[in-house]
Amino acid sequence: MIRPVLVCLLLWAQTYAALAADHGVILLYHRITGEGPAATRVTPAQFERHLDWLNDNGFKVLPLSQLLDDLFERGETQENAVAITFDDAYVSVYQEAFPRLRERDMPFSVFVATEAVDKGYGHYLDWGQIAEMQQSGLVEVGPHSLTHAHLEQRRTGDSQGDWEKRVSQEIAGSMKRLQARLPQAPIKVFAYPFGEYSAATLELLKKMGLRGLAQQSGAVGVASHAQRIPRFAMATGYDELERLATSLRARPMPVQTEEAQPFFLDVGASHPASFRLTLREGELVPATVSCFSSTGATLETASQSNDLTVSLPPLAAGRNKINCTAATGRKGEFYWYSRLWTLADEAGSWLEQ
Numbered sequence: 001m002i003r004p005v006l007v008c009l010l011l012w013a014q015t016y017a018a019l020a021a022d023h024g025v026i027l028l029y030h031r032i033t034g035e036g037p038a039a040t041r042v043t044p045a046q047f048e049r050h051l052d053w054l055n056d057n058g059f060k061v062l063p064l065s066q067l068l069d070d071l072f073e074r075g076e077t078q079e080n081a082v083a084i085t086f087d088d089a090y091v092s093v094y095q096e097a098f099p100r101l102r103e104r105d106m107p108f109s110v111f112v113a114t115e116a117v118d119k120g121y122g123h124y125l126d127w128g129q130i131a132e133m134q135q136s137g138l139v140e141v142g143p144h145s146l147t148h149a150h151l152e153q154r155r156t157g158d159s160q161g162d163w164e165k166r167v168s169q170e171i172a173g174s175m176k177r178l179q180a181r182l183p184q185a186p187i188k189v190f191a192y193p194f195g196e197y198s199a200a201t202l203e204l205l206k207k208m209g210l211r212g213l214a215q216q217s218g219a220v221g222v223a224s225h226a227q228r229i230p231r232f233a234m235a236t237g238y239d240e241l242e243r244l245a246t247s248l249r250a251r252p253m254p255v256q257t258e259e260a261q262p263f264f265l266d267v268g269a270s271h272p273a274s275f276r277l278t279l280r281e282g283e284l285v286p287a288t289v290s291c292f293s294s295t296g297a298t299l300e301t302a303s304q305s306n307d308l309t310v311s312l313p314p315l316a317a318g319r320n321k322i323n324c325t326a327a328t329g330r331k332g333e334f335y336w337y338s339r340l341w342t343l344a345d346e347a348g349s350w351l352e353q
Helices: 002-019 044-056 062-076 091-104 114-118 125-137 158-183 199-207 241-246
Strands: 025-029 081-087 108-112 139-143 189-191 211-213 255-258 273-279 288-295 301-304 307-311 319-329 332-341
Touching: 002 273, 025 062, 025 241, 025 255, 044 091, 062 081, 062 108, 062 139, 062 189, 081 091, 091 108, 091 125, 108 125, 108 189, 114 158, 114 241, 125 139, 125 158, 139 189, 199 211, 211 301
Parallel strands: 025 081, 081 108, 108 139, 189 211
Antiparallel strands: 255 273, 273 307, 288 319, 301 307, 319 332
């Protein structure tokens, strides 16, 4: 009797190991509608195609908190794991996304800038809708600040202490509003408004015991930074099924170290001309990596040993991103790395992008 049991256990262990993975992918949506700015919307029909593609191609939609706990606390998650997130709490999440996701029993997360809900602004969810979705058992809710302001923007005369107090209130205050108005506690994950952050913001989140969701592309892995977790944004013009497939098959770039550079550059700060990554030895040849600006322009790179140096384009006021990719050797699968620099303009602010 012992041998058959051992054989079964061995087979189960082998099967589980084959189905385990060291990474997953997080998708970011804003509005599910055919109207409004293309940069923040996906049509209901195309969103439905996304969900069907996930079902048809063996992807497992997990609650965001489970995916992150799997990777950061247990060191592995399910193969083909994906989490679905929505920023800003637009009413179309309730009207269009929720019914389609509920029909397929797919969990998702909504990140709420609470002032818009408190003031009843049009096009946003109300507290009853958020509570109803949360009570369905499929929906997690997380903070997205109080006002959805540019958190890195300094005010005239601001000291570092003034800025830290204001940003801490934006983060902690939104958590408190969610706790006060909803039947279940919010998840301990913060989505940065506009995807903007600085080293100081990352540290604030860490001290508050929160993980942080960014808006630059890439897969999340066991070695990802817990306060700048990448997500693939889905929006009109970038929501074709081919791009969805490429995103979902991404793997984290095997980065060992990054050159220390600020994520936020204030007025008068010098702009970096290049950026260096050191890749883990034996996993990827740096010369096979290609890097691109946010406009899609190919960037010059140089490699030496395990180091990859990327020549940066001139940085402009606002958000500046680079994406670096390399084929993994499996069809349609790429290593992916993205890096953000946010620059203040001469007024200490920046243009919307």
